[in-house]
């Protein structure tokens with residue numbers, strides 16, 4: 001069933017799609033946003049650990065297959081705002097060095113086709129759009145930059161004490177850059193929860209809703225893009241096929257922006273294989289779906305039996321001392337961040353046999369951290385789709401030695417802080433939270449799928465604007481970089497009158 005034609009169709013409303021929709025909304029272009037999910041309702045369950053972690057109320061029910069053919073339920077969310085709705089809102093710029101090739105313990109992190117200076121003005125805009133709070137001059141790895149739009153979120157008393165103790169260990173703790181809006185009550189249900197009072201800076205409230213106030217922007221929710229259709233020559237996308245309310249619709253447009261997240265964007269291009277693109281749309285390089293990265297992430301909790309943790313909002317501290325080199329190695333190890341408070345129900349999802357009361361007692365005495373390292377792009381780590389269109393994810397984490405050293409060092413730091421026991425947990429091969437890299441950008445069409453403005457080398461009116469374009473994963477949270485590049489691509493689209 002054909003619909004009215006649009007100038008720009010954006011598929012997905014997360015960090016990439018929502019941000020670029022907002023940036024393009026002040027143009028005269030007729031813009032259609034397609035989102036497979038719906039709005040997340042504002043309801044008590046938003047902040048209910050049982051609903052979020054036990055019933056998994058907001059998590060996608062989809063099942064993917066791993067490299068052994070085993071089904072798993074990916075930790076991802078299909079709704080307006082995408083995963084930003086549930087993110088921790090830690091909004092980092094990549095370090096200047098992350099844009100250059102960097103030697104790691106198990107290989108090289110490749111250079112980006114743009115440098116930090118190119119993205120810096122867009123980082124600044126993205127930080128304003130997402131209300132980032134932070135402090136200039138305390139992070140030893142910080143790239144050249146101006147002041148943050150907002151002052152840092154103050155540490156709670158317990159965290160302030162820990163920061164002092166970290167300094168006494170010779171470390172350089174710095175405030176985490178956080179995207180938070182007026183009305184935030186600094187609760188203990190932020191990361192992995194939707195904000196019931198809409199005070200978290202995420203794509204739904206910062207970008208999509210404001211964009212929808214413009215008459216030229218339309219949003220279809222529950223609209224699943226199944227495939228992109230090209231002209232006979234294969235050099236232009238003419239339409240997207242959409243499943244909505246039981247109908248299959250054909251939407252035509254001049255420009256198509258794919259922003260489905262790194263796994264789903266690759267899957268959409270692969271599902272769009274046709275006579276002129278037999279290996280998948282825009283896939284003459286063979287790289288669509290390859291080079292999947294997700295960060296090496298280990299959750300860590302320091303526990304002390306006689307020290308109750310009174311902190312409510314805990315996620316304010318970063319330790320970047322080992323970002324470029326470890327204490328016992330010249331190679332980069334990664335970043336350490338304090339995390340939101342673990343709830344008993346959350347902990348119970350790891351080992352359900354242990355009674356909840358026991359977990360509650362334990363987490364009341366724990367302080368939570370995340371150790372995060374860069375994983376390196378590998379052609380073998382990839383997204384594929386089978387004949388039924390189902391997603392297969394093959395991911396063998398690499399650079400593990402460096403990550404183990406970071407975890408060991410974090411453990412040492414926590415022991416020095418007086419914690420008796422340090423617990424660790426990782427999603428390993430099923431890690432999808434910081435997924436990126438499956439549709440890489442670059443200058444050489446043989447070595448990349450997109451050009452430096454995220455336009456497909458093979459298809460003139462096709463852009464991919466989400467975490468897919470990352471040539472390397474760096475070791476800071478990815479989303480501010482996705483948003484900054486989305487703003488840059490929007491300017492490019494406007495400048496070139498596409």
Ligand SMILES: Cc1cc2nc3c(=O)[nH]c(=O)nc-3n(C[C@H](O)[C@H](O)[C@H](O)COP(=O)(O)OP(=O)(O)OC[C@H]3O[C@@H](n4cnc5c(N)ncnc54)[C@H](O)[C@@H]3O)c2cc1C
Nearest residue numbers: 012014016036078082083087088089090225466467477479
């Ligand atoms: C719990 C959690 C905490 C996180 N914390 C942080 C953090 O603190 N800092 C940070 O930088 N990052 C964080 N992240 C990661 C961050 O959320 C992602 O990097 C970011 O949202 C990715 O943006 P994206 O545009 O690539 O994809 P997404 O935000 O995932 O958006 C993709 C959108 O596309 C839609 N979609 C998918 N397929 C289709 C289709 N075929 N048709 C129509 N629509 C489709 C989805 O429903 C979704 O809305 C976190 C992630 C999670 C899950």
Ligand code: SF4
Nearest residue numbers: 184185187190195200
């Ligand atoms: S900490 Fe603030 S932004 Fe986060 S969920 Fe609570 S009120 Fe919302």
